[in-house]
Each structure stands twice: as C-alpha cells, then as structure tokens.
Amino acid sequence: xxxxxxxxxxxxxxxxxxxxxxxxxxxxxxxxxxxxxxxxxxxxxxxxxxxxxxxxxxxxxxxxxxxxxxxxxxxxxxxxxxxxxxxxxxxxxxxxxxxxxxxxxxxxxxxxxxxxxxxxxxxxxxxxxxxxxxxxxxxxxxxxxxxxxxxxxxxxxxxxxxxxxxxxxxxxxxxxxxxxxxxxxxxxxxxxxxxxxxx
Amino acid sequence: xxxxxxxxxxxxxxxxxxxxxxxxxxxxxxxxxxxxxxxxxxxxxxxxxxxxxxxxxxxxxxxxxxxxxxxxxxxxxxxxxxxxxxxxxxxxxxxxxxxxxxxxxxxxxxxxxxxxxxxxxxxxxxxxxxxxxxxxxxxxxxxxxxxxxxxxxxxxxxxxxxxxxxxxxxxxxxxxxxxxxxxxxxxxxxxxxxxxxxxxxxxxxxxxxxxxxxxxxxxxxxxxxxxxxxxxxxxxxxxxxxxxxxxxxxxxxxxxxxxxxxxxxxxxxxxxxxxxxxxxxxxxxxxxxxxxxxxxxxxxxxxxxxxxxxxxxxxxxxxxxxxxxxxxxxxxxxxxxxxxxxxxxxxxxxxxxxxxxxxxxxxxxxxxxxxxxx
Numbered sequence: 001x002x003x004x005x006x007x008x009x010x011x012x013x014x015x016x017x018x019x020x021x022x023x024x025x026x027x028x029x030x031x032x033x034x035x036x037x038x039x040x041x042x043x044x045x046x047x048x049x050x051x052x053x054x055x056x057x058x059x060x061x062x063x064x065x066x067x068x069x070x071x072x073x074x075x076x077x078x079x080x081x082x083x084x085x086x087x088x089x090x091x092x093x094x095x096x097x098x099x100x101x102x103x104x105x106x107x108x109x110x111x112x113x114x115x116x117x118x119x120x121x122x123x124x125x126x127x128x129x130x131x132x133x134x135x136x137x138x139x140x141x142x143x144x145x146x147x148x149x150x151x152x153x154x155x156x157x158x159x160x161x162x163x164x165x166x167x168x169x170x171x172x173x174x175x176x177x178x179x180x181x182x183x184x185x186x187x188x189x190x191x192x193x194x195x196x197x198x199x
Numbered sequence: 200x201x202x203x204x205x206x207x208x209x210x211x212x213x214x215x216x217x218x219x220x221x222x223x224x225x226x227x228x229x230x231x232x233x234x235x236x237x238x239x240x241x242x243x244x245x246x247x248x249x250x251x252x253x254x255x256x257x258x259x260x261x262x263x264x265x266x267x268x269x270x271x272x273x274x275x276x277x278x279x280x281x282x283x284x285x286x287x288x289x290x291x292x293x294x295x296x297x298x299x300x301x302x303x304x305x306x307x308x309x310x311x312x313x314x315x316x317x318x319x320x321x322x323x324x325x326x327x328x329x330x331x332x333x334x335x336x337x338x339x340x341x342x343x344x345x346x347x348x349x350x351x352x353x354x355x356x357x358x359x360x361x362x363x364x365x366x367x368x369x370x371x372x373x374x375x376x377x378x379x380x381x382x383x384x385x386x387x388x389x390x391x392x393x394x395x396x397x398x399x400x401x402x403x404x405x406x407x408x409x410x411x412x413x414x415x416x417x418x419x420x421x422x423x424x425x426x427x428x429x430x431x432x433x434x435x436x437x438x439x440x441x442x443x444x445x446x447x448x449x450x451x452x453x454x455x456x457x458x459x460x461x462x463x464x465x466x467x468x469x470x471x472x473x474x475x476x477x478x479x480x481x482x483x484x485x486x487x488x489x490x491x492x493x494x495x496x497x498x499x500x501x502x503x504x505x506x507x508x509x510x511x512x513x514x515x516x517x518x519x520x521x522x523x524x525x526x527x528x529x530x531x532x533x534x535x536x537x538x539x540x541x542x543x544x545x546x547x548x549x550x551x552x553x554x555x556x557x558x559x560x561x562x563x564x565x566x567x568x569x570x571x572x573x
Contacts, residue, residue: 003224004224004227004228034352038299038345038349041345045342057329057330057331057335058330058331058334061331061334061335061337061338062334062338064338064339064341064342065334065337065338065341068341068342068345069338069341069342069344069371069374070341070371072345073341073344073345073348073367073370073371074371076345076348076352076367077348077364077367077368080348080351080352080360080363080364081364130330131330131331134330134331134391
C-alpha cells in the first residue's frame with residue numbers, strides 16, 4: 001500500500017473516531033432532545049464510515065439505510081410530532097440519579113476497557129473479502145444464523161404491535177378524568193362533527 | 200466484453216502522466232478528482248437543461264411562449280435564475296435555529312450528489328464501480344429526509360414543520376416499494392453493481408432490456424422515484440395551496456437554491472437510474488456487435504471503441520431525458536393527490552404489488568433461468 005493511502009486512512013479514521021465519540025457524548029449530554037436526535041444520526045453515519053474503512057461496504061450501506069434512514073428518521077418524527085417546547089421539569093432527586101448513572105456508566109466503561117485490553121486480538125485479522133461479503137452474508141443468514149435473524153424479526157413485530165396498541169388508546173384506555181372511553185375516533189375522523197350524541 | 204482495447208480513460212491518462220516521469224501515487228492523486236469534477240459539472244448542466252425544459256414545456260402545456268429573450272429560445276434563462284439566487288440576500292429568520300437552518304439544505308443536496316458515484320455512462324465511464332452499487336443509492340437517498348426534517352424544524356414555522364414531516368413520511372413510505380423493485384432487478388442480475396446490471400441487458404439490443412421482463416417493477420420504480428423527488432402528483436411537502444412552500448418557506452438566496460438544485464439533480468439522477476435499471480443503460484437498441492459487423496470492423500478496434508463509447512453516453516442521456524420529459528409533462532397535466540391518498544397508495548397498493556412482483560420474479564427465475572438470469 002502506498003504511503004499516501006495509509007496517511008489518508010489514518011486521517012479519516014481519526015476524524016471518524018472523533019466524530020463518533022464527540023457525537024455520542026453530545027447525544028447523552030445535550031438537554032435539547034432535537035439536537036440529541038440529530039447528533040445520533042451523525043454518530044450512525046460516522047459508524048457507517050468506520051465500517052467502510054474496514055472494507056465492509058455492504059454493512060456500511062445497510063447501517064445508513066436502517067439506522068439513519070429508518071430508526072433515526074422515526075425518532076425525529078416522533079419528537080417533532082410531539083414537539084414540546086418547554087424543557088422537562090426537574091424530577092425529584094436529580095443529583096442522586098446523576099451520580100448513580102455516572103457510576104454505572106464508568107463501571108461499564110471500565111469493564112469494556114478491561115475486555116479490550118485483556119483479549120488477545122489476532123492482528124491482522126482475517127483478510128477482507130470485499131465485494132464477496134454480500135454473498136457470504138446471504139449464506140450465513142440462510143444457514144447457521146437463520147434462527148437469530150428470524151427471532152430478531154419477531155422481536156420487531158412485537159415492538160410494532162406494542163407501539164400500535166399504545167398509540168391507539170381507544171382499544172383499551174379510558175379517560176382518567178371523566179371515566180369515559182377516550183374517543184380517538186374524533187381525532188381521526190375529521191369529517192364527523194365534533195359534537196356527537198353519545199349513545 | 201473481453202477485449203484487448205477497451206475505452207479506459209484512467210489507464211490512458213495515468214499512463215500518459217507516468218511516461219512523463221510522474222510517480223504512480225501522484226498520477227493517481229491527479230486523476231482522482233477529475234471524474235468527480237466532470238460528473239459534478241455534468242449534473243449541474245443536466246439541471247440547467249432540465250430547468251429550461253421545465254419552463255418551455257410548462258409554457259407549451261399552458262399555451263404560453265415561456266422564456267424567450269435570454270439567449271436563443273431562452274436557453275440562458277436557468278443561468279439567469281441561478282445568478283439571481285446567487286446574489287440574493289441570504290436571510291436566516293430571527294427566531295430560527297441558525298445552525299440547523301444552514302445544515303438542512305446541505306444534508307439534502309450532498310447525498311444526491313454522492314449518488315452520482317454509481318451512474319454508469321459506459322463500461323468504464325463511471326466514477327467508481329463499487330460492488331454495493333445500486334444499494335448505495337438506496338441507502339444514500341434515505342439520508343435526505345433527515346435534512347428535510349431538519350430544515351422544517353429549524354425554520355420555526357408551522358408550514359415548514361408540516362412540510363418537513365410530510366416529506367419525511369412520504370420518503371420513508373415510498374422507499375420500501377422502491378427498494379423492492381430494485382431488489383427484483385438485482386435478483387435477475389445476481390449483482391448489485393450498476394455496470395453488471397447494464398451488462399446483463401446488452402445481449403439482444405432492445406429486446407433484452409429489463410423493461411420487458413420487469414414491466415410492473417418499472418412502473419413501481421418510476422412512481423416511487425417521482426414520489427422521492429417530490430414531483431407532482433406527489434409534491435405534497437411543498438403544496439402551495441396548503442403549506443405555502445412547505446419546508447422551503449423560510450429559505451431564500453443560495454440556501455433555497457440548494458433545495459432547488461437538489462430536487463432537480465435528484466430528478467435527473469432518478470431518470471438516469473431508471474434508464475440503467477430498466478432501459479438498458481448505455482445500450483443501443485441494436486446490439487453493438489451487429490453495428491460493428493456492418494462497419495466491417497472488429498469490436499475491439501480503437502475507432503469502434505470510441506464510437507460505441509460516445510453512442511453509450513448519448514443513449515444514456517437520451518433515455519434519461521425522455522423520462523425527464525415524461526416527468527415534466529406529468530407535473531403540468533396531473534392534479535395533486537391528497538396526503539391520505541398518497542400514504543394509502545404507498546402502503547396499501549404499491550407495497551403489496553412490489554412484494555408480489557418480487558416473489559413472481561423469484562419464481563420465474565427458478566422456472567426459466569435462461570431468461571430471468573439463473
């Protein structure tokens with residue numbers, strides 16, 4: 001490999017790694033939830049860039065398609081549909097919560113560091129297979145990784161049904177104040193007059 | 200084509216430099232930006248032509264004359280438009296979120312321009328024959344809604360926010376049937392690379408084009424591409440009567456020009472990709488080998504290679520512009536759909552049809568491997 005390519009790789013890796021770390025910190029620490037969501041998209045993109053540097057172009061494209069194009073867009077969508085301007089009110093015991101979560105995070109970080117340094121990583125790893133990776137991935141998905149792959153889709157289906165049940169409260173919930181059932185129909189059926197006689 | 204001489208500009212150019220005493224690394228460095236610049240220029244010129252066509256054709260549809268004084272037949276009108284936008288004041292509304300407001304249009308345009316990476320104008324006439332090819336385009340086009348949401352949100356305007364939300368909803372709804380239609384073509388090709396997709400269609404001239412084997416896929420792809428470009432009848436996000444101009448409402452000057460440029464580059468790109476996926480790409484309606492036979496030349500003769508290369512570029516652009524013409528004609532003749540019709544059509548009609556198309560293609564591939572790419 002000519003030195004030019006190596007230098008470029010080093011610079012690109014540095015930029016991407018910095019973007020991932022700074023972006024991830026921003027996602028956690030920024031009080032503005034919209035900024036956090038946009039930064040999350042940036043982090044996903046940078047991770048896709050890292051995959052690209054590992055010669056895994058299909059995984060990189062899939063990362064962009066699924067995490068940036070679907071997950072992040074849906075997160076943003078949800079935030080903007082709710083669109084609450086006011087900041088979240090101070091919940092009781094914020095100080096204690098922050099201390100606890102910082103402790104947990106530092107513990108996790110230490111654990112990961114320990115694993116990273118104690119594992120005998122085989123460097124350099126197996127040679128990158130480049131464009132053949134798509135074929136290899138397909139073979140694995142339909143042979144030894146079939147069950148995990150299908151189970152993941154069942155999980156997604158469950159999540160989707162849950163989301164629908166939560167969103168369509170008319171299926172189960174009643175208004176806490178009046179005790180009547182919440183009439184989602186009024187919101188959805190824009191053509192029916194608002195003042196309807198209840199049966 | 201396994202030929203001794205194929206039109207490969209990179210080897211030629213670098214060979215020329217290296218024979219002049221330039222090291223291979225430097226010659227590569229000098230070569231790398233050239234195709235990118237060329238494609239960028241081609242994209243912008245393509246947009247200028249499309250804008251002019253749009254003005255002239257809309258005028259013809261409405262029995263007007265259209266631009267006339269700027270150059271012959273008003274051909275310089277798009278340039279004048281561009282210059283006007285360039286010198287206009289760049290306003291960021293006082294209560295808007297300046298950073299996101301600026302970043303939004305950039306995020307909309309950059310993925311579209313990046314996608315030109317994979318558009319082939321000939322066997323070796325593309326920036327990079329990446330293996331993930333067409334999938335890269337599907338992935339990149341999914342970044343766009345984030346830019347739209349960003350500009351809609353940061354404008355601090357109800358119309359903008361609604362426009363951004365509509366754009367994102369429309370984009371994610373139509374991406375799925377689009378990807379399924381592409382998948383059917385990929386399944387017939389056994390490759391994601393755009394060059395392989397075209398090569399697979401070059402056997403028997405016009406008869407081997409994918410449109411005969413994937414008529415439903417072609418229609419799905421074209422409808423979804425129009426929806427992704429937010430062209431009428433799917434221009435809900437910027438429906439003037441309802442939303443002023445949607446997410447573009449607060450934009451002026453160069454930032455607005457980025458949206459404008461982005462949408463037209465996207466239209467030309469979509470037309471090019473339809474040509475690549477379904478209309479044989481750079482292929483001439485008659486097989487090139489037959490033509491070379493008429494000329495009495497071997498297919499790998501340098502002259503024939505240069506001619507077929509030029510014919511390839513002309514054919515790709517011609518096919519793309521026929522589609523652009525259709526899109527423009529559609530825009531000025533078809534009424535806009537409602538948002539609920541749009542989403543119903545995407546989820547309840549196109550998606551099942553695309554799934555069935557995929558399954559039928561798979562079945563046909565198993566049944567007739569000779570015709571449907573075994």
